[in-house]
Amino acid sequence: MRHLLSVADLGVDGIEEVMRVTDSFVEVSERSIPKVPALRGKTIVSLFYEDSTRTRLSFETAAKRLSADTMNFSVSSSSVKKGESLRDTVLTIEAMGIDAVVVRHASAGVPWQVANWVDAAVINAGDGWHEHPTQALLDCYTIRKEHPARSLAGLHVAIVGDVKHSRVARSDVLAFTLLGARVTLVAPPTLLPPSLEGWPVKVSHDIGGVLPDVDVVYLLRMQKERQTEALLPSLREYTAMYGLTRRRAALLPDDAIVMHPGPMNRGVEIAAEVADLPRSVITRQVANGVAVRMAVLFLMLAANPKEVAVLDG
């Protein structure tokens, strides 16, 4: 694995490999001293052109638990304010000697562009509406850990909400279906992409009809900051039609789990008390996120060196 740009680059074998290595890092995270020296001497830069709490902190925690050095870049306090271009910014940072760049940007495709410019490994931490591969990996891992089936094969996953603006939905659909799950998108027509051609999913506009048949309900955040046009009459109407209220949560089968990529709008896509039910695994998604990102960083920076030295012994 040279870069991690899209779930599609990994394929089934790649996802399985990340899952297997993640098991080892979950154990590391549970130790009283959750730190290993595996990436000593490596430098990892977070290049975030968009706001983020959990993804940036999750990558930073992962890097530190692997003993890598981390550098943080945020647009608001950088020379981008003075008009420096993305390319110049990236090349400047690379000139300092780095091993990996974690990129988040509001435009789709930026991580690919960055990967063309630098020798360092590039990880896509979210590009516009396009992809967020590490989120999909941690979601797959969480389902495997928390759902009694212990596998995604044959599970039915409903992804509910603002699919149109969601990179999480795009990466999750790819990953879940690669691992053999059935996916149903549940959203008002205005919050679905204009074309779903080629998406291996079903679509429903009736959440009450879908919930009794699902193993996982995955709620997306209403992305108010990306909604430039009036796609909904009001958030209250969205909640009334598509929100996971306590009443709707009661329709779920006994072993179904509730997921959300965060940050949650309690009272909009998910009722406050539903987010705290035992079947809600939202905080476990965050915990698993650190271990999954440790696995990704380890696989990219340590497991397969570019040049294999011939050592005896």
Add this chain to the structure above:
Amino acid sequence: MAERERAAAPPYGGVFIPRKQVMDADDLQRAIWRIGHEIVERNHGVTDVVLVGLQTGGVPIAHRLAEALQAVTEEVVPVGSLDVVFYRDDIGIRPVMPEAVTEIPWDLDHRTVVLVDDVLFTGRTIRAALDALQAYGRPRSVQLAVIVDRGHRELPIRPDYVGKNLPTRRNEAVDVRDDGVWLGEVTKEARR
């Protein structure tokens, strides 16, 4: 030779071709029994002794050793397993992958830890294991039991309990299996 070493030693992913059997199944069992008695003798019993098998080759040996200890002392000795991959000093130099999840579900403070591996060679795995153990506490002492000591140490590490001292050439390989110990070579030919 464990899968771990086989994958990590050149030729990478090669296949072990046995040439000569150096211990049969009975020899191996007798060595495990003797090491068990030595552990009891050295530690005046097995109170506070825990066995930690190194992934992957040391783990089955550790379990057999625990059976021997239980037969001698009628006490159950806890057995854990340790994958040293994140502590290796060749990370970034050759391919390294985790083999199995480490299981050390106890605090090691004030305990005697007996590390168990199949073959002792350069000592680098043991160096990594000593480093890794620190994450689980401060043992009173750490001892090392191996089935085969084949020499060629690259670090100042020595075993406390040895099944067999086996002089080898560097390019040879030693494989410890349930049915005994074999000397041979790892070849590239059958690589797929």
